[in-house]
Amino acid sequence: MDSRARMPRRPFVLAGVVLLGLAVALGALVAAREQLGIDEAWMSEVLEWRGPVGEAISMVFDFLGGGWFAILAVPIGAGIAFVLARRPWSALDFVLASAVSAGLCQLLKALFGRARPEEILLPLDNGSFPSGHTTNAAVIVVSLGLLLRRAWIWVAGMLYLVAMAFTRTYLGAHWLTDTLGGALLGAGVALLAWCLLLPKLRVEPLGARR
Helix, strand or coil: CCHHHHCCCHHHHHHHHHHHHHHHHHHHHHHHHCCCHHHHHHHHHHHHHCCHHHHHHHHHHHHHHCHHHHHHHHHHHHHHHHHHCCCHHHHHHHHHHHHHHHHHHHHHHHHHCCCCCCCCCCCCCCCCCCCHHHHHHHHHHHHHHHHHCCHHHHHHHHHHHHHHHHHHHHCCCCCHHHHHHHHHHHHHHHHHHHHHHHHHHCCCCHHHHC
């Protein structure tokens, strides 16, 4: 019997709402105080680690987590892969979570209007909180983890999320709390999208999930 048939949605819905609430609360905090001590301390550390190799690696993550590749190629590619695997509801879940999280991220950027670090190495001028790259990474990790239910996906995904968050601060594109806010936002949206579609996900053919 599919374990999801016995899985209650309420705890996951609650977790998703809490994560979104924490993301908004953190945004309100940084908007009110502009800078937090942890942000300034972390940026000081990161500036000491900068070098050509680190910058090159960080630019790779910049490409993977943003622009047309993250907004279009990843959701569409994942959606097509799920459809080919005869998992249309999983495809919808991934695309929905990606689209909603991207929209909410831009909304919060406009709402809080946080300035980016002065040490930024990229030509960016929109709001700093939350990090769109980290939001996207969290959506990918949580969505794939919930849909594919493989331990290695969770482990690899968390490593990717941490690396994305680190490289965003390394490039000076975001403060540390921006990346935390992005992770909370992305995880919360992914959880709620999965909960919304869980009744449909439960009836996808067993052979299509393996």
